[in-house]
Amino acid sequence: MSSSVAPGTTSVDTGSAAEGTATRSARRGERLSALAQQQGGLVTLVVVFVGACLFSGGFASTDNFNSILVGNAYTSLLALGMTFVIISGGIDLSVGSVFALGGVLAGWGTLHGGTAVAIVLPLAAGAAMGLVQGLLIAYARLAPFIVTLAGLLFARGALQAITNEGSQTNHVPQNSAFLAMGNGTWAPVLTAVALFVLGGVVLQRTGFGQALFAVGGNENAALLMGLPVARTKVLVYVLSGVLACGAGMLNASRLGAGITNIGVGYELAAIAAVVIGGTLLTGGAGSITGTASGVLLLAVIQNLIGVHLSQYGSSASDLVNGLFLAVVVLLQTLITRRRRLV
Numbered sequence: 001m002s003s004s005v006a007p008g009t010t011s012v013d014t015g016s017a018a019e020g021t022a023t024r025s026a027r028r029g030e031r032l033s034a035l036a037q038q039q040g041g042l043v044t045l046v047v048v049f050v051g052a053c054l055f056s057g058g059f060a061s062t063d064n065f066n067s068i069l070v071g072n073a074y075t076s077l078l079a080l081g082m083t084f085v086i087i088s089g090g091i092d093l094s095v096g097s098v099f100a101l102g103g104v105l106a107g108w109g110t111l112h113g114g115t116a117v118a119i120v121l122p123l124a125a126g127a128a129m130g131l132v133q134g135l136l137i138a139y140a141r142l143a144p145f146i147v148t149l150a151g152l153l154f155a156r157g158a159l160q161a162i163t164n165e166g167s168q169t170n171h172v173p174q175n176s177a178f179l180a181m182g183n184g185t186w187a188p189v190l191t192a193v194a195l196f197v198l199g200g201v202v203l204q205r206t207g208f209g210q211a212l213f214a215v216g217g218n219e220n221a222a223l224l225m226g227l228p229v230a231r232t233k234v235l236v237y238v239l240s241g242v243l244a245c246g247a248g249m250l251n252a253s254r255l256g257a258g259i260t261n262i263g264v265g266y267e268l269a270a271i272a273a274v275v276i277g278g279t280l281l282t283g284g285a286g287s288i289t290g291t292a293s294g295v296l297l298l299a300v301i302q303n304l305i306g307v308h309l310s311q312y313g314s315s316a317s318d319l320v321n322g323l324f325l326a327v328v329v330l331l332q333t334l335i336t337r338r339r340r341l342v
Contacts, residue, residue: 040278040331045296049300059303069188070185071299072295074247077246078096078099078270079277079291079294080199082095082267082270083288085237086280087283087286089219090137091144092240093267094129094149094152094267095240095266097263098241100159102244103251105121105248106118106252110172123245123246126241126245130239131234132151134238169259182255183254196292200289204287208235211232215229215233215283269298272294272298274294276294277292279291302317
């Protein structure tokens with residue numbers, strides 16, 4: 001009697017142990033998949049950076065590092081705003097044109113009202129653009145792609161109207177205090193770092209950030225939880241508009257003028273940096289540190305292309321950016337499917 005029970009007990013224990021091992025293995029695989037999605041951009045950045053320092057002559061120099069950091073300081077703010085938008089499950093195609101509009105408005109403001117107008121006017125315009133787009137997306141239930149595409153065209157048309165079809169460039173007066181905002185190396189870099197740190201705090205340490213992840217992950221579940229889904233979406237696009245127009249304003253301070261033909265394709269570069277940094281295009285997952293890694297990775301690659309493949313012009317940069325983006329999206333899809341199966 002006792003011998004007949006013992007084998008059954010052993011069988012049950014063996015089955016439980018096997019199930020426990022399978023569960024632990026599944027959890028380990030899920031953690032590795034999540035880590036690959038979140039830190040893949042940073043790991044790639046470190047590998048490319050070390051390789052460039054070792055094998056690309058002139059890369060590891062102070063002047064070159066300054067060029068990379070300053071040249072991407074203000075445009076990186078487009079990716080910062082895009083991170084919030086994509087985590088919410090949306091997209092913002094207007095940021096490149098809004099960036100250019102911010103610069104034009106800042107240049108116009110210095111000539112017609114001084115430094116205060118040059119700062120307030122672009123920020124107000126960016127907030128207004130984002131508010132209109134957010135309301136149409138959140139309350140009118142229009143597709144973000146269509147709404148922000150219309151925003152792209154509107155912003156580009158507005159700056160063309162302000163500048164007489166682009167023929168007029170508003171130069172900042174040489175004695176304007178507005179120029180101090182973009183002078184030197186550290187003003188642009190520290191401004192970008194401070195805003196990225198603030199963005200990370202907002203995303204990870206506030207109720208708005210947590211609601212953002214919930215909305216992007218499952219909007220219906222967020223509604224059942226009582227979260228302000230529509231308001232969260234509106235705020236996301238307002239934030240993106242303010243950052244894009246503000247970045248254009250700061251860029252005008254650095255260049256000393258509101259350039260009219262700038263910003264074309266910047267929205268695609270911002271999306272690429274965000275996705276390469278590990279933010280899922282489907283929404284609900286992402287980080288500010290990942291976006292920073294994506295921005296720096298693309299900046300380093302563009303710098304290397306400029307040194308070694310300059311004879312191919314911008315086509316080489318676009319080709320590499322597109323390849324990186326395609327590979328990352330493919331990997332994200334595979335990782336997402338694996339995590340669902342687990």
